[in-house]
Amino acid sequence: MPQPSKKVMTNLLLGLFLMLSIGLLVYYSPAIIKIMSSMDNFREYIHSTGHWGPIMFILFQILQIVVAPIPGEVVQVAGGYIYGTAIGSLYTTIGLILGSAIAFYFTRFIGRAYISRLLQKKNYKWMSFIHDEKKFSAFLFIFFVIPGLPKDMLVFVAALTSIRSFKFFMILIIGRLPWIIASAAVGSTIHMQQYTIAISISVIAVIGFVLGYIYREKLVGLFSRSDRTRTKTKAKLKAAPSYSKK
Numbered sequence: 001m002p003q004p005s006k007k008v009m010t011n012l013l014l015g016l017f018l019m020l021s022i023g024l025l026v027y028y029s030p031a032i033i034k035i036m037s038s039m040d041n042f043r044e045y046i047h048s049t050g051h052w053g054p055i056m057f058i059l060f061q062i063l064q065i066v067v068a069p070i071p072g073e074v075v076q077v078a079g080g081y082i083y084g085t086a087i088g089s090l091y092t093t094i095g096l097i098l099g100s101a102i103a104f105y106f107t108r109f110i111g112r113a114y115i116s117r118l119l120q121k122k123n124y125k126w127m128s129f130i131h132d133e134k135k136f137s138a139f140l141f142i143f144f145v146i147p148g149l150p151k152d153m154l155v156f157v158a159a160l161t162s163i164r165s166f167k168f169f170m171i172l173i174i175g176r177l178p179w180i181i182a183s184a185a186v187g188s189t190i191h192m193q194q195y196t197i198a199i200s201i202s203v204i205a206v207i208g209f210v211l212g213y214i215y216r217e218k219l220v221g222l223f224s225r226s227d228r229t230r231t232k233t234k235a236k237l238k239a240a241p242s243y244s245k246k
Contacts, residue, residue, distance in 0.1 A: 025067055036074065039081045046082055054091055057082065061095025065152045066103050076180050080187025088184035093177065100155045100172055107159035136161055137171060144175025147205040
């Protein structure tokens with residue numbers, strides 16, 4: 001009797017994993033929606049778990065990155081509402097890194113074919129330049145920096161490219177950290193009823209979103225050109241003859 005190939009077994013296990021994940025998500029989605037229906041509900045639930053509260057909050061952040069259709073900004077604001085700006089930003093960043101690592105390495109080593117088919121089916125316009133690493137890196141940074149844009153799918157996309165994992169996570173952290181802190185600050189000021197500060201930060205975020213969305217293509221082109229200029233300069237310096245003193 002012929003043994004199933006490694007590829008067949010991998011696809012089978014992947015299918016079972018996806019079915020299990022979807023089943024669990026559907027089963028628990030009413031409870032998740034109820035918990036996330038308001039900041040107070042979320043805060044009450046996290047505090048009800050006692051010492052496990054930080055772990056549960058980080059798991060929610062991981063969940064919204066990997067599978068759940070929960071906007072990242074909601075969890076980020078909730079982090080500040082529950083824990084304050086500093087600790088909320090820390091827990092959110094930990095969840096961001098862990099969730100992104102799961103999505104990134106799952107796609108790169110296991111689910112590459114599935115994610116690739118899914119993205120081709122969606123027919124994203126920017127898929128045309130994901131194989132240009134410099135341009136794609138610039139696109140990632142700009143997309144991560146602009147507040148309000150759906151960023152989590154880009155983790156799966158990045159894993160399909162040749163971008164080095166260290167470079168990707170550096171772009172991810174540098175690009176997203178400012179708005180994680182800003183979102184946590186909004187949540188913290190809302191909890192302390194400092195609504196003027198919360199509104200000011202929110203207005204800045206909206207302006208950043210509008211400007212970033214309008215000029216996103218120009219920004220990507222600008223960063224790509226600067227990368228190419230640095231690369232050409234380095235190449236010229238390497239090619240230039242060196243003269244040693246006699």
